Amino acid sequence: MIAERWAVALLRVFLVLLFGVLVVFQVMSLPGQFAHMAQESPDMAHLRWPLTAITVFWVLCVQVVVVSTWRLLTLVKNDQIFSEASLKWVDAIVWAIAAAWVVFVGVFLWVGFNADDPGVPLMLFLMLIGLSVLGLLMVVMRALLRQATTLRDDMESVI
Structure with a gap:
């Protein structure tokens, strides 16, 4: 039982870190990367917004998984997983x-x-x-x- 508590606590720490990194990617890194790509390769500039939208959507999907996993961990902690x-x-x-x-x-x-x-x-x-x-x-x-x-x-x- 103690190992389970440690695992849940440690997993929550990593979920918070992962969610924070995903927000940085979503808000800063991905839009900035595709803006830079459009400047460096003008022939590919038309892909800037579609690629930004797609990758931000994928990050959103991962965020849904992270939040859902957090909620499932709460149910495990409260012995309500079933x-x-x-x-x-x-x-x-x-x-x-x-x-x-x-x-x-x-x-x-x-x-x-x-x-x-x-x-x-x-x-x-x-x-x-x-x-x-x-x-x-x-x-x-x-x-x-x-x-x-x-x-x-x-x-x-x-x-």
Whole structure:
């Protein structure tokens, strides 16, 4: 139990750090990077705003996962993880991953059809497979949580 408390506390510290870094990326780094790209490569300047919007959206999806994970940790701490409330937060994670995946597929297809060299599309394909595995893993974990919640409810009704 002590190890669980330490793990939850440490995970919360890292979630706060991650969220802070994501905000810096969202507000300063990504818009600044694409503005710099537009200045350095005027032929690519038309991609500045679409790339900014897409990457900021992906960061937003990660932020949804971070906040949902925080809420799930609160449920773990309060011994309420096997409840309907936890399913809502897991759903938020699944939908955030799904939204990021759909946009990533669009980027992958656009890059794939416009690439001169297979390196970047192959790297994006590898990332797409990884994101697909993560999303499907979350769907399976949600199903397991649903079963555990049902079993816990059944056990409580018996006792």
